[in-house]
Amino acid sequence: MSNLGQIKPYSEGDDVDCFLERIEQYFKANDVAATKQVSTLLMLIDEKSYKTLKSMFHPSLPKDKSYADLEGALRLRFRPRVSYYRKRAVFDKAIKNEVESVSKWYERVREMAAECEFGTDFEQRVKDKFVTGFRSGQIFERLCEEPISKAIADLLDIALNKESALLERPENVYVNKVKAVEKRVAEADVLLCVHCGKPNHSFAKCKYKTYKCKSCGKIGHLALVCKSKPTHTLEVQEEEDESGLVDIFTVEESVLNINYVAPYMVECCMGLKKLNMELDTGAAVSCIPEETYKNIFSDFQLQPANCELKTYNGQIVKPLGRRKIYKIRFAQCFQSVNL
Known part of the structure; x- marks a missing residue:
């Protein structure tokens, strides 16, 4: 009978805790005997990681150690050192982005909380941040109507229903x-x-x-x-x-008799990272969402933006920062601008 599931060999840079948790389930699913767990573990780490283990146990060999010894050595060597107070400071300051859906915001809150070692207070801290992290608006006001004893699952369901109702309004089509x-x-x-x-x-x-x-x-x-x-x-x-503000506008189609014309796109390059952006000759600034920055350009350190943005409905947006784009290409023209 073939084994159930496959485990990707561990290499430095992978999440060592996730790897060890998965290999433990692999042992259970395939009834791997305790006498074979050390050999199985050593086969599921790459050569570089094996050499690291070997040097840690020298002059003994890893195969002569117990599974618990190998597991502890892997965590000691490859688990990144984390400042939990710094993680909690980031968690406490987190705010839901305007373009972030309710479900994405909930996922982000739980991911941040998981890195903070809240222990038995985990669910309560997640619930508090999920509600208080909303910007002022109809969803936030609706959640504030609920008692403090309301379960996080119920609050999430309320927020999702309110978000769905707002998106279905005619003015938001x-x-x-x-x-x-x-x-x-x-x-x-x-x-x-x-x-x-x-x-x-x-x-x-x-x-x-x-x-x-x-x-x-x-x-x-x-x-x-x-x-x-x-x-x-x-x-x-x-x-x-207004003083200190830069107006940013969203162009919409409100007249049904106008034929749709595809927008002009420009290719923005930062190092080896590329992103296609819509060209707007009347825009005061060039902007991208925080999620796009984290997914594509998180390797680049931001500089202070020193400005605030105002949307067409008067809402003030504080940028996370700015970064110089060293090459924007449109047709045969190239230009460097701030993003």
Whole structure:
């Protein structure tokens, strides 16, 4: 009878605890006798790891040691040293990202908690962080209605149901939607800037005088104050600049009569890492989600961003940091920018 399951040979850099837990289940599933467990373990580690064990037990050989001795030596040598207080500091500061789903946030909370050695307080700490880590919003307010004794499984179910209900609302059908907005200008006794339509600033130094109108395509004013007839039925809401803030907008399709046009994509390179990003000539900054950074660019250390971002609905977003992209390619052109 063939053995049940397969164990990938351990090599340095793998999670040694997961390896030992799996090999223990392998022994049980295949009724491996205690007298054969040492030999089986030594066959399931690569040559480099075996040489490390051999040097640790010199002048004895690993085959002459007990399974418990080998297991302890593997954990001692290959388990990374962890500062649990540092892990707990990261856990306490964790906040759910805007683009993170409820289920992904729950998984991340449990993964972080597992590294903190909370012991018998594990489930309570997970429950507290899962609820308090939500940003202010309808899901957070709904969870706050529940008693402290509510089980984490029930809280998760409530959050998932609320998230599903919000996503099914008609106004959320389109992921990328531009709202048609009309703003009325002040009466004739108030002098308004011809570039942005706002009062109370130096019109000659208005930062929007170099912007390209989204309505007529001309440079020198925003669509908000455009006097030309629009060539299409889309308008873009430009928001008033505030001190220390950079406006970021999401372009959406809200007019059904407009044919969809695939976005232009550019290839961004950081070292040997590559990422395709959508090109937006009117964007104030180039952004990626925290999850994308962790999955692709986590090897690159971030620098302080020193700014805050404001979405089209006025919500303030604090970037984790910034990083120089040394080569962005579009057609035959290359450029370096901050991400």
